[in-house]
Amino acid sequence: MKKYTTILLSLSIFLVFTSAQASSLERLFAPKAKLWDTWLAHSPDSSKNIDHQAWTGFLQRYVIEQADGINRVDYGNVTDDDKQQLKEYTLNLSRLEISSYSRAEQLNYWINLYNALTIDVILEHYPVSSIRKIDLSPGLFKDGPWAKKLLLIRGEEVSLNDIEHRILRPIWKDPRLHYALNCASIGCPNLQKQAYTTGNIDTLFRKAAEDFINHPRGVNFSNEKLVLSSIYNWFRNDFGRNDEEILDHIRQYASDELRQQLNKVNPDIRYRYDWSLNDTASAK
Numbered sequence: 001m002k003k004y005t006t007i008l009l010s011l012s013i014f015l016v017f018t019s020a021q022a023s024s025l026e027r028l029f030a031p032k033a034k035l036w037d038t039w040l041a042h043s044p045d046s047s048k049n050i051d052h053q054a055w056t057g058f059l060q061r062y063v064i065e066q067a068d069g070i071n072r073v074d075y076g077n078v079t080d081d082d083k084q085q086l087k088e089y090t091l092n093l094s095r096l097e098i099s100s101y102s103r104a105e106q107l108n109y110w111i112n113l114y115n116a117l118t119i120d121v122i123l124e125h126y127p128v129s130s131i132r133k134i135d136l137s138p139g140l141f142k143d144g145p146w147a148k149k150l151l152l153i154r155g156e157e158v159s160l161n162d163i164e165h166r167i168l169r170p171i172w173k174d175p176r177l178h179y180a181l182n183c184a185s186i187g188c189p190n191l192q193k194q195a196y197t198t199g200n201i202d203t204l205f206r207k208a209a210e211d212f213i214n215h216p217r218g219v220n221f222s223n224e225k226l227v228l229s230s231i232y233n234w235f236r237n238d239f240g241r242n243d244e245e246i247l248d249h250i251r252q253y254a255s256d257e258l259r260q261q262l263n264k265v266n267p268d269i270r271y272r273y274d275w276s277l278n279d280t281a282s283a284k
Helices: 002-015 019-028 053-062 080-094 103-125 160-172 201-213 243-251 256-264
Strands: 063-065 071-073 149-153 156-159 219-222 225-229 269-272
Touching (some): 053 063, 053 080, 080 103, 080 149, 103 149, 103 160, 156 160, 219 256, 243 256
Parallel strands (some): 225 269
Antiparallel strands (some): 063 071, 149 156, 219 225
């Protein structure tokens, strides 16, 4: 115990030095993209589609688009029947032979499964003020549910971290994934009101990116300083090799007004994130 207390004290001292050092440390502990090659198997010629209508129905009923630009979830009014149907949806996905689908169909599968599992975890522990309060992850420094094995898929136990950092990020290498995956927090890009499918994924990717980047929780200015979501710090290598490339990525989805501001700004970047639950109750 003395050893762990010393570690925590040293970490606390380190954190207070400067915001730049804190950002570096924050990035250091962010999960890295590390391929789990079991999930590379796919069927390029497959034309099979996965039915995500149950998930779309849930999203249509409970995701509320609000005037402040943040999509919140009406967790408190989800019926017992809908909670059960959500569990059945994730279980049905877990039973599919996912290797028999095309890469494009697998992408929708993993995004929808991640988001549905996240909502299911919240509902199991609701009411809760933040997903980080749901300490299911194993280990001394457990934080949130992300490392908890939640489903058995093809004989493998799979966690939210596995889906995001060992499957989606390393296989697809697409920064737009960060706008599609929702961690049930105010600081996260919006949970969309429909499931991702091969027919709508590019449209939803763009909408999610534009909604986030053109909202203060994505990109903001404070005292003439540029403030970005911590997502661009935690996973900066997914967006670019340096600050300028990250800003180039952001400009692709920025409004004309925001793009002009970005072109003038001195890139002394600060980061922030709001872990409060994306609950309709918190907006009342």
